[in-house]
Structures are given as structure tokens and as C-alpha cells.
Amino acid sequence: MQDTPSHQQSPHILTPQGWHDYQLLDSGHGRKxxxxxxxxxxxxxxxxxxxPxxxxxxxxxxxxxxxxGSRDQ
Known part of the structure; x- marks a missing residue:
């Protein structure tokens, strides 16, 4: 018998309020x-x-x- 979770967790995504011209389109491999x-x-x-x-x-x-980069640049 295989253990399966009773529910799957979704990531909690925070979105800024009032930023109508901003969208997070995708993320992955250390980038967004x-x-x-x-x-x-x-x-x-x-x-x-x-x-991604x-x-x-x-x-x-x-x-x-x-x-x-470094802060000196």
C-alpha cells in the first residue's frame, strides 16, 4: 500500500496590492x-x-x- 497525502498543498503566492502594471509571469532556475x-x-x-x-x-x-554582481560595480 502506498501512502498518499489526503490533500495537496499549493504554494502561497503574495501579490502586491495596487500594482496594476506588475505581473510575475514565471519563475525557475534561479530567475523570475x-x-x-x-x-x-x-x-x-x-x-x-x-x-520554469x-x-x-x-x-x-x-x-x-x-x-x-559585486557592490563595487
Whole structure:
């Protein structure tokens, strides 16, 4: 007999109130894909250790990519 959970837990997603031009589109592989004012950005997200849901094509052509570096840069 295999143990199965009686219910599945869903991730708790926090969304900012009043930010009508912001959307978290996807996350994974240490990054998040966001839309701000109609522009797409990729930013680091160390806690996103899973695989992204959207296709690679959706992750292409961002308006900007934030790259982590030292504070001296």
C-alpha cells in the first residue's frame, strides 16, 4: 500500500496590492520573469530552484536582464 497525502498543498503566492502594471509571469532556475508597465524583465531569484513553467520562447526577448554582481560595480 502506498501512502498518499489526503490533500495537496499549493504554494502561497503574495501579490502586491495596487500594482496594476506588475505581473510575475514565471519563475525557475534561479530567475523570475516579470512584466512591469508592459515591459518584460528577468531578475535573479535564488529561491526559485524549480523548472520554469513557460517555454524558453516566452523567456526570450526581455526588455532587460538584471545581473547580480559585486557592490563595487
Amino acid at each position: 520573469l516579470e512584466s512591469v508597465g508592459g515591459y518584460r524583465f528577468i531578475r535573479p531569484e535564488p529561491q526559485a530552484f524549480w523548472a 513553467f513557460l517555454s524558453d520562447e516566452e523567456w526570450q526577448k526581455p526588455a532587460g536582464v538584471f545581473i547580480t
